[in-house]
Structures are given as structure tokens and as C-alpha cells.
Amino acid sequence: MARVLIVDDSPTETYKITDMLSRNGYEVLAAESGEEGVALAKKELPDLVLMDIVMPGINGFQATRQLTKNGPTSKIPVIIVTTKDQETDKLWGKRQGAKGYLTKPVDEKVLIKTIEDVLSA
Numbered sequence: 001m002a003r004v005l006i007v008d009d010s011p012t013e014t015y016k017i018t019d020m021l022s023r024n025g026y027e028v029l030a031a032e033s034g035e036e037g038v039a040l041a042k043k044e045l046p047d048l049v050l051m052d053i054v055m056p057g058i059n060g061f062q063a064t065r066q067l068t069k070n071g072p073t074s075k076i077p078v079i080i081v082t083t084k085d086q087e088t089d090k091l092w093g094k095r096q097g098a099k100g101y102l103t104k105p106v107d108e109k110v111l112i113k114t115i116e117d118v119l120s121a
Contacts, residue, residue: 001025002047002119007037007063008081009055013104017050017081020108026115034063041073048119051098053082053089061096068097077118081106 004026008014011032018028029046031037035057041049049067053060060080067073079100080093090101099118102111 001027002115003027003029003044004115005029005031005037005041005044005046005049007031007034007049007055007060008052009033010052013052013081017106017111020106020111023108024112034058034060038063038066038073041067041076045072046076048115049076049078050081051078053080053084053093061092064093064096064098077121079114079118081111 004021006014006017006028009032014030018030021028029040029044031040034055051060051064064078067076067078077099078097079102080098081102081104083104085103093101100114102114
């Protein structure tokens with residue numbers, strides 16, 4: 001099954017999403033900051049990244065841009081998973097290269113369907 005990298009500074013959110021993904025057969029990697037997420041993605045080359053936006057250091061928009069616009073990680077799809085639900089946030093996420101945008105709290109069925117759709121695209 002696919003390897004998914006979760007980039008989120010909230011241990012609670014990371015735990016919840018890891019649980020959902022594990023139950024559905026995904027292998028999970030986790031990073032607690034944008035910088036750590038970018039570094040881990042470059043090292044591990046996961047099949048997909050779930051990216052929070054609001055984090056200390058570089059935010060999820062900046063980390064998404066770094067991943068989608070550069071070399072070996074440019075082919076890794078990023079889905080933003082955040083509490084920010086304004087249309088401008090969604091548009092900005094797409095502009096940074098995100099292939100999907102989900103708002104927290106995320107429903108397990110919606111999360112898995114979105115991941116499947118993005119991976120099969």
C-alpha cells in the first residue's frame with residue numbers, strides 16, 4: 001500500500017489521521033514542522049503528503065511550494081489538511097501545487113476517497 005507523510009505540528013491530529021490511514025492499509029510517516037516535512041519527503045519520497053498549513057517556521061503553503069516545485073519531490077502529490085476553510089486559502093493552496101484541500105476535522109471516508117482519487121490521477 002501507499003506511503004503517506006503527515007506534516008502537522010499537532011500530535012493529536014497526527015494521531016487521528018495516522019489511525020485512519022493505518023486502518024485503511026497505508027504506511028504512515030510523520031513530521032512535526034514544515035522544515036522537517038520537506039526534509040523527510042526528500043529523504044523518503046513518500047507516495048503522498050498530507051500537509052497542515054498553520055505551523056511554526058515555514059508554514060504549509062511554503063512547504064507545499066518547496067515540495068511541488070523542486071526536483072525529486074515535484075511528482076509527490078500534496079493534499080492540504082487544515083482548519084483554514086476560506087476560498088482564498090483553497091485557491092492559494094492550489095497555486096502552491098496542492099492536488100487537494102480538506103478541512104479539519106476530516107471525515108475518514110472523505111480523506112481516504114481524496115487520497116485514492118489523487119493517487120489514481
